Amino acid sequence: MSIIIALALIAASYLIGSIPFAVVVSRAMGLADPRSFGSRNPGATNVLRTGNKTAAALTLLGDAAKGWLAVFLANRLSEQAQLPMAVVALCAVAVFLGHVFPLFLGFKGGKGVATALGVLVGINVWLALATAATWAIVAYAMRYSSLSSICAAIFAPLFYVLGGNVAWPLEPSLMIAITAISIILLFRHKANISRLLQGKESRIGGAADKHTPPQKTKPIRRERHK
Template identity: 60%
Template sequence: MTTLFLIIAAYLIGSISFAVVVSKFYGLADPRTYGSGNPGATNVLRSGNKGAAIWTLIGDAFKGWLAVFLVDHFQQQLGLGAQADQAIALVAVAVFVGHLWPVFFKFVGGKGVATALGVLLALNVWLGLATLATWLVVAYAFRYSSLAALIASVFAPFYYGLLFGAEPQLAAVLAMSGLLVWRHAKNIANLIAGKESRIGGKAKKKA
């Protein structure tokens, strides 16, 4: 019962769409109405407001980190015992799924890159930093946020396995990576067709 409560709580935390909340605070258009239509930091950046994009990134990453950190840090008080690793893995996936399909925003969410990063940092800081470094290198080299996210998501499970082996959280990392790739299906098609928007590109009203 405790694990089920934690899963629900993590999903609700993940359902807070900082792209929408921050945009409203800054008086910007709803990020679901322009550019890629994705409520995430990259699309908010297309509004031209770098501050809003940065706060969106921080908020989305923080909620992923917070959900996993709290369960990990208070696992004894929560009485998780031998089930702690499994509970942490389920919470990691739940907060990520909350971002993808947020109950507070009609289940229209982002692609989960920042939230996944927050989860990885909470699981292990070196895992998160290695994945972030991969994203930064690819993004700097090619200027495509989607390509950077795809490559980083493929490498994340590899990094986890290299650091810790086949632990329960590896399944969670694999699940998030698979969902990230799936959510970027349109971006993959655009990359192949040469139509993908580069980082910092101007926003266009969503058709």
């Protein structure tokens, strides 16, 4: 029975992660599909290219919330069913993989930064704040969103180990899960890493991306000649 509950939690976490908030929010607000312009990445950064900050914020919030929700539910239900912490760790990885390889988008999803942050919030709020602060400091100093995400991904597992049994309990299974998520996140940024090394990566607030979202044009009214 415990195995069935564990598998159900892992599957549910993956499905929660597969909810494409970038697409859902864009459609609800009448914006272009984020997979049709810019990086073609269904994430908050690409939604921001539409110029709609509200849509980008809602996407960011939704992507982070699903990461938190999956870990929160896994924690609560695992305690009730007396399941090992390894199940929570697997759910954390599953919700992240759901975002990166979503069932509802043909397994072509986003890079997972916001969802990874949501997972960290579910594990420990202070760990999430430390990682978010790393992102913010690098972003402020270097003006590269991708570099900020890369640095945050590298430091997240280090923070977890350094703060283990001091600021939060150190669980080996969670340490492995956080490390796995960080490695996948770095892999998803391989194109960004290449552009950073070549000096071609766009900065925060820099020139607009070459690929701009399609604009809805109003039909031209033709005047009738009397």
